[in-house]
Amino acid sequence: MSGHSKWSTIKRKKGKADAERGRLFTRLIKEITVAAREGGGDIEGNPRLRTAVATAKASNMPADNIKRAIQKGTGELPGVIYESITYEGYGPGGVAIYVEVLTDNKNRVVAEIRHMLSKYGGNLGANGCVAWMFDKKGIITVELDAVSEDTIIEIATEAGAEDILTDSGSYEIITDPLDIDSVRSAIEQKGIPMVSAEVTMRPQNTVKLEKESDAGSMLKMFELLEDNDDVQKVYANFDIDDAILEKLT
Secondary structure, eight states: OOHHHHHHHHHHHHTOHHHHHHHHHHHHHHHHHHHHHHHOSOTTTOHHHHHHHHHHHHTTOOHHHHHHHHHHHHTSSOOOOOEEEEEEEEOGGGOEEEEEEEESOHHHHHHHHHHHHHHTTOEEOOTTTTGGGEEEEEEEEEEGGGSOHHHHHHHHHHHTOSEEEOTTSEEEEEEOGGGHHHHHHHHHHTTOOOSEEEEEEEESSOEEOOSHHHHHHHHHHHHHHHHSTTEEEEEEOEEOOHHHHHHHO
């Protein structure tokens, strides 16, 4: 299981959903603004914006917030100019870490990320040092009790999905990034609720953290990175046994 999926499961166990809501809206607004700035405000003609808006709607973001974010991106409303940057590095046990950032202060955020990694036994690497370990994929998440396995497999595969997994307590529908819209639309048309739909970085393989100390440091590092206001998404290729997770959470 990817570190990102594992961490999502951990957060549910820790009951962090409500606390995450405010940060999630901030990140979504940034993504919508940048997508509109780079590809225009037409949702149908801008795939990145279309995905960002769909994710925002699935997260129950008010329509007015979405509209203002688009208008800030297109220049109809004043707004901060964000720069899109990725950082790569390593965590405890050699775990690969890939961080996507939207920031208005590059110097500040690189110093913060370097500090967060080093604080828990990691280090910031050069661009490209771990990117090759991940594949860009679309991932649509649906709760297990929302639909039967046979039904979701039929709908998703007919719409172009590459794979359907159930490893993390929900259906994870894997698509090519270019096919995520068609698969999501097919699921929506059947009235099936989705937890999320996003283009993400999926690790090709995982690093198992067998020492409790390494696992604990990795989780603290991941949480610290995700809590940073400039960080949009964090990906890692760690895996941790459930027995160790129970002790740590």
